[in-house]
Amino acid sequence: MDNRITGALLMFVFLSMTITYALFIEDGRGSFGLFISWPSFLIVAGGGGGIIFMRKHTYQEHELGLRLKNELILAGWLGFLIGLVLTFEGMRWVPSLFHLGPGIAAAAITPYYGYLCGTIVEAFFTKDVKSIVLSRSEEEE
Secondary structure (H helix, E strand, O other), X not given: OOHHHHXXXXXXXXXXXHHHHXXXXXXXXXXXXXXXXXXXHHHHHHHHHHHHHHOHHHOOHHHHHXXXXXXXXXXXXXXXXXXXXXXXXXXXXXXXXXXXXXXXXXXXXXXXXXXXXXXXXXXXXXXXXXXXXXXXXXXXX
């Protein structure tokens, strides 16, 4: 099995085990559903894809994975800021402070998706630099 696939599976297994442990053994509040958010995923995937398309002319082809990782992480942090704006928009009185924790928790999912998706994309979309160097040296001969 390819080391990228093995690494991605290991990452998902250990992240899932950590979340499971925190929820059921450590009596953490919440559920697995808190880690699934389509709007957050769409902000990361759509925003990161749009940014990479916008900057397409500034990178070389073998750098696609690394650049896309950076843009997905950037989109994740932009989604976090959007979540903070939406969380703080309605805060006017002290009773609304009770909604602060869940709002920030929901906003924090977008950087999580940005880092997670960015790491996977970098592993699968970055070309092997050794093979690029070897192919260029063979072309020069």
